[in-house]
Amino acid sequence: MTLDLLKLRYFAKIAELGSFTRASNELGVAQPALSSHMRALEEKLDVQLLKRMPRGVVATEAGQTLLSHAQAILRALEQAEAATKERAEYPTGDVSLGILSSICPTLSIPVIEECSQRFPKIRLTISEGDSQTLRAAVDTRVHDLAVTLDSVAKQTSLPLFEETLYIVGPSGQFTPDAEVTVEHALGLPLILPTRRHGIRILLERQALMSGRELNIVREIEGVASTKAAIRAGLGLTILGRGAVHPEQENGTLSAIALTRPGLTRRLVLDMPADHPPTRAVIEVQKILLAVVIKLGADGHWSCLSPTLSASQ
Template sequence: MILDTMRMRYFTRIAQLGSLTRASGELGVAQPALSLHMRTLEEQLGTQLLNRTSRGVTLTEAGETLLSHTEPILRAIAQAEHATREQAEFPTGEVVLGILGSLSPALGIPILEECRRRFPRIQLMVSEGDSQTLKSALENRSFDLAVTLGDVAKPSATPLFEEALYVVGPPGYFDKSLETMSLSEALALPLILPSQRHGIRIILERSAAMLGLSLNIAWVIEGVESSKAAIRSGFGLSILGRGAIHADTVAGQLSSVKIAAADASRFLVLDMPTNHPPTRAVMEVRKIVVETVVALGRRGHWTAMV
């Protein structure tokens, strides 16, 4: 290429200053070398660019034409360099984070708040879904990250936490002296559960089969908030993770008892696509997700594994 960035910069500064001597001093290039660059450029372009006089240089018509192109090009290059450096310091861009619907009430807002505080230029969107929906969204790259069940995630997913499951009822349903309940007792209760594509339903079906039992399903309701509303209205009980019910139990809107069986818990992971490299913004959000999980783990929401 005849007109590389270096020659554009040399020519433009000479034209702006009207002097080879002054341009030589500013550019840190010896004047004979600078003159040689310009003569070579003129020869390769087949036209004279500079009128050389004892008082300096002026532009020919061809030189004016070239300058009208080199100035915006160099300005765009400088802006690109600035934007790239700024991106390294202040990451920008859109990031879509998927979270299991039952975890979103506990995880979503803390992650959004921390991202807004630390990286205001990142546009973070949190989307709820069941484990199969999150898996599909990662596979087609609709989501950049997903907090989902380890059972459906890729082997490369990062372990996040183990969450205990609770039997959930209306306010005051359980005796205050009741600290835990066996899994077999929980499965015999009239349960409000989601369809079989949901993680908790999968865990409970598997656990029931291992015990030689079956689920006592009173109602099939999709959506955590709809299920909790049905519980409060007396339609039945449910089995949910602590993160989904913590705020409700603290506020006295629901009551709950922890299921004692070791197999009545679920393992959550942070999954992401493997078929394209993550952006800086995605990696920063990933760090925030992990830090939020650890912080909530210290408050007793779950047992963090990171």
Template structure:
């Protein structure tokens, strides 16, 4: 039969004070009840642990042996409690966050900065990737969290925001009058696009099929930075989410026009592995991510109410 932890605590306190009366007062337990617990413990072990004397209570030889183990057990429990509370207050550990490459420049730095300020013991790794790579990393549990396209992520992923899509061209090509461009016009541009596994490429091919048109693909380039460099050098145009080109357009490095009509947005979601309990560190990173998404939404980068914090 396992030893009762409560009885061991009572025993340790009696040994510490050398008195049932003082121990009972310290523990807030009636002395008769304390005596009953000790009698039960002695019966369970079939040994005498305490001897009453005119001067108080003396621990027997058997009691001394039990006391040494009891003190070690109670110390370990106290340390475990303290460590658990510290972890809840100051979580630590590794967290892997995957972010769609086209929005990583907007999201990654503020998330990393806030995390380091609030939770310096969390080791956060942020990885950029395309939608299919992020989905695979979630399925294999390589990432704890991933910001991905809604149509690629798991159906149970939580919606984060809707981002407008823009036709993107070299600096000065599009007039800065706020006007939009139709999807039909965008398909006629000399487009620089990623391969068919990418979300925007899939969307454009679907729209081309609906309109009975052919996409004018001038070049295929994998990688956001290389695509924007090619556009800046005059090799063609592309279609990207607002977050990927907002800063370039503001600086005048590229020119943009929103795609006209309903539905030319893409939904970004927060995905995480199934059957994989999230640690306190992961939950805190998730909350920081939602905070950043909401703030960027308020600044006009996208529109969608993020899910509630954990």
């Protein structure tokens, strides 16, 4: 076998930290020994993996390729160990949950709180990202679970909810009784993410169907930055209700649901295929479904079957 796990683990830590010194301290391995392992690994693969810089090291292109595989392999080993050791009453281990950026602030906190209270030995990590990034992370098993759009998820994904889309503007832009149709919204000065994002794809599809062009005045990646641009008067945007509800409640932004027809997007729970989940992953999934149902009852979205029971 060309690669051994020890060298792979050492390489991943050095590449992640960007420093032999920091990796040495964290691993408890002398720096000369780490350097020797890396030289041996590069000789085995006949390729340079790390490039020394004035302040630390960076992975080469080949090193980045190996790092992505190494992270998935090491994570799979950690999960295998956790699955072997865990007890039915007290599940332990690492669980990585990815959530679409626009709903992560709404969904993540109650999931974290519930998990911490019920299963303190589960180490839950939550990451936010766009739908394409989440899909890639599920495919490479970086994430055990991901709340993402159905348009990019696997067919085996679990339906979660339908989220109504809102036109969002600065405070006072829309009165409670105002009405903005989807067709009218397409012509408003919009701040939207790039074409890799689900809402942008959905809106471009709507524009094509209605024979209109999207009036995109600015492209901004990131919900927080988009909201800041709206407050600065740079344009409007279209977001799901969950992403804008807090600002709508405190009056820092105004938003109304799009009408004629109402516009929604479907979110699902995606997970790696052909990879049995650990007990810790199963418990986090149950918590997530329960939180989704509760937020649905609060009006954030319309829950979909089969998440009518959190026991599934």
